[in-house]
Amino acid sequence: MPSPSHKPYRGRFAPTPSGPLHFGSLVAAVGSYLDARARNGQWLLRVEDIDPPRELKGAADDILRTLEAHGFEWDEEVVYQSRRNAAYADALARLDVAGLTYGCACTRKEIADSATRGIEGLVYPGTCRNGLATGRTPRAWRIRVPDGSIQFDDRIQGPVSQQLGSEIGDFILKRADGLYSYQLAVVVDDADAGITDIVRGADLKLSTPRQIYLQHCLGVPTPSYAHLPLALNRQGDKLSKQNLAKPLDAARAAASLADALRFLGMQPPLDANLADLPSLWQWAIANWDIRQVPTGDTASKPDYDDATQARAI
The missing domain is CATH 3.40.50.620 (HUPs)
Structure with missing residues (x-):
């Protein structure tokens, strides 16, 4: 299915280096990655290091290593906002x-x-x-x-x-x-990168109208948007670096990926070899359907082990 602009699909994942990636970050990365790959598109990586007071030293490199350990492959060079003033x-x-x-x-x-x-x-x-x-x-x-x-x-x-x-x-x-x-940086970055489709967490949904307005003011295209449900901890708070969400463990990358797929409404085969990360990605790309993703309070609440303990809202 072509993107609304009828241009070749270009998506992106844009983490903030304020700490290590956690399960909520993984959900956003997986959703954006699958949507791009399932539509034969490109997937770009941008490090949103525009706010030095919020950054943690070494977090950017740790994020790249964690993504690689979980089988992500990005197209083109990583973009750093700190270099785009x-x-x-x-x-x-x-x-x-x-x-x-x-x-x-x-x-x-x-x-x-x-x-x-x-x-x-x-x-x-x-x-x-x-x-x-x-x-x-x-x-x-x-x-x-x-x-x-x-x-x-x-x-x-x-x-x-x-x-x-x-x-x-x-x-x-x-x-x-x-x-x-x-708000300004993300609009400029997405326009300069030719991003056609944005898949990200629902915590950014309220920012989208501001970004659309800036796109109109700057005369740049408006991408298609899709906002994924958020992952919550047992207390009902959004998983985040601020509330000390548990970092992803590279040693259990396949299991974490399977958890993220279930969170997004997918059902990996029970007999899947979860140690075979490439095969799991291959299955996920072939079976991705954004219409299966839970929305709002109607999201399914699958069981997770103690390493994840997340549910959808």
Whole structure:
């Protein structure tokens, strides 16, 4: 099945090097990889090391080794966001020339004192939208967002609609510490790489309308999106590096891959030789169907051993 753009499929996996990969990371990697390979597409790898304060020394190399141990093979060289500041600066300049950005002098406390609660944090009240007060200098750069809804059809979650103005507000493109925002970087990176299809975790679904808006503003194509269910621990929290999710163990790569396949709605043959990682990948690519992936609260909750202890939401 061709991608909506009718261009050759180009997908990607983009981990943040804030710690080792865990089962939730594996689910996202496996879903994106299978969708690309099952459609005879390319699968690229990007390390999103744009936020040094969040990074763990050595994590990027560890991520690459873990992916290799689990049988992933990526096309082209690995892209590192930390080396692409010039591309982000150019995109920001283009948006500024178009009159879409403005400098913001507000501190976090000032915003918190006057902002309303949105669907993903505080909605910026627009204090600096029409110019800075006398004596104030810009700390960050924001983009003006319009009233009205941004909509897209998620291949897993179905139709998604967001009122960007009232639910998110004018969002930051360049932070007060001089770092470029995730939203800007990911749009520029995906466009420059020619990404046609994005398969990633549902925790990024709320970011997608912002990215679609930036794509429109920059005049670049909008990829197809599919957001996979998240893996939870026994306490009902999303598996993450922040809550100390257990790192993947290369010694049990085939078993972890089989767990991820079951989590994504697949049923590897019971007689499969799980020690034979290439054969398991071959079976998974041949049998991948994104329509089998669980959605929302209706996801199946297969049993996992103590190394995984995850369920879908």
